[in-house]
Amino acid sequence: MVLNSLDKMIQLQKNTAKIRNICVLAHVDHGKTTLADCLISSNGIISSRLAGKLRYMDSREDEQIRGITMKSSAISLHYTKGTEEYLINLIDSPGHVDFSSEVSTAVRICDGCIIVVDAVEGVCPQTQAVLRQAWLENIRPVLVINKIDRLIVELKFTPQEAYSHLKNILEQINALTGALFTSKVLEERAERETESQVNPSSEQGEQVYDWSAGLEDTDDSHLYFSPDQGNVVFTSAIDGWGFGIEHFAKIYSEKIGIKKEVLLKTLWGDYYINMKAKKIMKVDQAKGKKPLFVQLILENIWSLYDAVLKKDKEKIDKIVTSLGLKIGAREARHSDPKVQISAVCSQWLPISQAVLAMVCQKLPSPLDITAERVEKLMCTGSQTFDSLPPETQALKAAFMKCGSEDTAPVIIFVSKMFAVDAKALPQNKPRPLTQEEIAQRRERARQRHAEKLAAAQGQAPLEPTQDGSAPETNLKGEEPRGDEEQVESMTPKPMPQEENNQGSFVAFARVFSGVARRGKKIFVLGPKYSPVEFLQRVPLGFSAPPDDLPPVPHMAYCTLGNLYLLMGRDLEDLEEVPPGNVLGIGGLQDFVLKSATLCSLPSCPPFIPLNFEATPIVRVAVEPKHPSEMPHLVKGMKLLNQADPCVQILIQETGEHVLVTAGEVHLQRCLDDLRERFAKIEISVSEPIIPFRETITKPPKVDMVNEEIGKQQKVAVIHQTKEDQSKIPEGIQVDSDGLVTLTTPNKLATLSVRAMPLPEEVTQILEENSDLIRSIEQLTSSLNEGRNTQMIHQKIQEKIWEFKGKLEQHLTGRKWRNVVDQIWSFGPRKCGPNILVNKSEDFQNSVWPGPASKASKEATKYRDLGNSIVSGFQLATLSGPMCEEPLMGVCFVLEKWDLSKFEEQGATDKQNQEQSDLVKEGQMGDEKQELQDGCSEPFEKRTAQKGEASLSDCYGPFSGQLIATMKEACRYALQVKPQRLMAAMYTCDIMATGDVLGRVYAVLSKREGRVLQEEMKEGTDMFIIKAVLPVAESFGFADEIRKRTSGLASPQLVFSHWEMIPSDPFWVPTTEEEYLHFGEKADSENQARKYMNAVRKRKGLYVEEKIVEHAEKQRTLSKNK
């Protein structure tokens, strides 16, 4: 095949109906990149002999070394089917969980995907994850069952066994699809139900729904994978073959004389053929009839493999001639059977043909984008499409039309930014010289040579044209040097550009509507941009040039730089890109951080944020080896942040630069990038920083030796009292029930706070709804400030009540009575998994917006002081007393809030002040008087003069005192309860063969892992183990498993949840039994204490550690000395 010229690609880009934007998705190592190689080789970009070996899309060195893909990258391919020509924009994605964010960036800009499944391993955890991602993005999948050769060569299945095995895999993957579909239908139905409850008599008459559209009536047959639907292909990418049943249906309809349509329906399934009668019948197991798929397809492939592996030359020749193939002499003689197989099969059943035909037939073109997908892309957060302004809604038509006229708005989505070497950019590449340039160069070289000769002879330069053959012969020797100099002088411009272009970024994007042109001016809409705000600020039909627009938050105006055709490792320059294509855009690095929406109209909303499956959890602190290189590191980290969709960079209050990554492999890649690409300096990396959460729990009923508490005698009372004393200083009242009462330093306000552990389900609900909580807080604060109250959309209101209902459902019992209504704030950062409850009677306030919150006069009066209390709570939940980590699952109840003194002072002071108004300031009262003056401003006046210096006394401003007191009260309230640490947990999926199972368990248990489930994969000797493992114990886990099992098992780790560590970090023996069991020092291993002390040590906090008090000298038994 010929290499397609750029012109051809440009021409194909214009025919939107024949474009397919697809990505290849699968579990790690199921053969995505190998399959991509096969497809690329069909375009002649790489040789077919190297397909599968080269892994062309893995362009990074570490990808090649590790053998895994780490980024998604695109390539444009040309495919001809009959008379029709297609442009296929293919994106290869990584399968490793650490890089799942790269999958998200790929699915967003595609219309369809190829799900690859390893025929031996079947459906794996990442297969489920990618299927879900495809589903969430509303893109259509087709299935490739790869590595069929392993069934023959490794598992040594008979064709019949292989058929059952394949059937099984299809069932599994269809079960997954079914589950996704059902949950979606049910969700939609639930949504409709709530909507119709909200407005039972829909005035507009639009919201009449078909109630009968239940699950039973929804046709979902097109969603499932089945060879007879044409959306499944069986392949062996490594051997270069693949087929769908259509291929065989065509062959056998000619051969046997049964209609192709009939064969298409029966080639897959339990049908057999009665050759004599030329009839297809249902398989009757008892008669031992083979299904058609086995008899007509698999057996042929099996016999070919059999012949080649047994080196049965005669049989091979027979097969080759019967198939009408021609095998090159070199392949036929080759001793490696793999070469022979791939030579025969790639001609007989070319894989690219099978896969690309399916893609073109079954996957949609950009024109087929569904209304559902468009609406979903346009509605960020809890917005609904109907609530968008009409100008914005009008853009839906542009999306659906995908038009290229000049009037069509240009809409582009940038899903990630990737760094390219400046040298790799087409404009910086040395281009082939034209004939004229070559002639010119020769001329100059000749001249120089002549000058040199002349100088050597001390003569004037000869006329070069007059010089005959002599210089000509010498020229050959000189030419290379001349050329080198020429290259330098011919490309003077790119050099300085390269200097400042070190991290040249190209945006990975897709045009959804209109034509993207180089140099076009366009709006860049950040994820928080709101078209509503723009339309409010700027009058409709604004005519000013966009440069003069008033500043609108999260919007910028920029020029599209160079446009590129993405060709795997290469980029090709383009002038313009028509709608529906995937492209690279230069010149956006100053405008786009990670992703953005570009549109020629400001009424466009930003696309919904990409949906990332993995949470960044592994963090390390980095610093330069040489402190003077700090600026390089800072710059490098910034570039890294831009180049990776999911890495996070933080600068902690300690000044440490912290890198947060999705896992160990991701961390390694980020560090490599930082060292070699972005910072280009040596860096030192800390041990991984493991996050913890702090919480409290109910007092235990039994002690550490499982004896009921209360029944035994306390012996080690000394420990207990000593500890209590150190925790709670004097002057703080603590009642037996854990209520802590604290007074501000100026003695004017007294707060009583109690801490209670929240039920686990409630913590979970809070975690899941953090976005909603954030919007509740925003709403309430704008309500309190008297801003527009009408803006609460019905749907958000609905969600809020639903959330509240859920909390009420789980917070039942006497001690939680009315608590939900009294919730005042969530923390930390106003959206975390901790609650502040206000039980004080004088002042009632809650987070719930709407009529439930009493916006009385009283409330406004107390609001400023209330804000200080909430701030104190926020600070307390941000860092707990154990090791300054955030809290989780704690409810603080503000039982009493005594401000009577404050008000008293206020009232008396009012009178005082009226009298003392006449007295001049110069008269210094005694210190005490002054102190009272400072903080006893009349209340109303105080609010009026907010922020004035007169509010402060020697303890600082009153609001500050309140914040500090609230924070301290919360901390003490925590400390009087049994405190616990919470550890971040990974779920860990391991596939291993039976014989290494024991070793896997050994490693798991050594690292505190807990096995949840173990099941055998049907038809194989593989076991799937599901376990949970603390993140703290996970470093080096994957390597250890791989080493211990000689590479036969490899785990997938994904952050899953927080789990309480049962042991008490402050535990000391207190009862006689414990004392007997653990000894006085109790220095046996305490996991929680170990973690806590490690964190404290890292943060430079005081660590109370046991020192060996009475060490005995060790003696050898022989007593020689």
Ligand SMILES: Nc1nc2c(ncn2[C@@H]2O[C@H](COP(=O)(O)OP(=O)(O)OP(=O)(O)O)[C@@H](O)[C@H]2O)c(=O)[nH]1
């Ligand atoms: N036997 C056999 N091996 C295959 C086949 N296809 C791929 N492989 C091998 O499987 C391994 C993984 O292939 P890749 O193509 O790198 O897999 P991938 O899905 O791209 O992996 P990630 O990108 O890391 O997720 C390589 O060693 C391939 O040689 C196949 O059809 N048969």
Ligand SMILES: [Mg+2]
């Ligand atoms: Mg790959």
